[in-house]
Amino acid sequence: MARKPARRPRKASHKKAPARRASKKAPARRASGKAPAKRAPKKAPAKRASARVASRGKLKLAIGIERYDRHFPFFDNTVKVPSNIDLTVLQVGQSVILR
Numbered sequence: 721m722a723r724k725p726a727r728r729p730r731k732a733s734h735k736k737a738p739a740r741r742a743s744k745k746a747p748a749r750r751a752s753g754k755a756p757a758k759r760a761p762k763k764a765p766a767k768r769a770s771a772r773v774a775s776r777g778k779l780k781l782a783i784g785i786e787r788y789d790r791h792f793p794f795f796d797n798t799v800k801v802p803s804n805i806d807l808t809v810l811q812v813g814q815s816v817i818l819r
Contacts, residue, residue: 781805
């Protein structure tokens with residue numbers, strides 16, 4: 721019976737590449753021969769939550785639901801909503817004529 725040739729071990733691809741040193745070269749020039757313009761410093765990111773909150777600190781929340789029996793408490797305002805939420809209930813679905 722013939723023997724199978726021995727397999728060579730695979731190269732380890734999980735090893736990290738050696739770290740590169742930072743070069744002290746002059747900045748690259750554009751095709752026009754001018755040095756690249758310096759960038760303006762980054763501004764602090766705007767707070768997104770402030771756009772959704774009313775001036776009194778209340779969260780404006782709109783909910784669109786169809787008029788089912790389990791949704792009636794939202795329409796007749798019997799659902800207790802926390803004081804820091806301004807809830808707007810919108811009726812969606814078929815119009816009254818098509819029912």
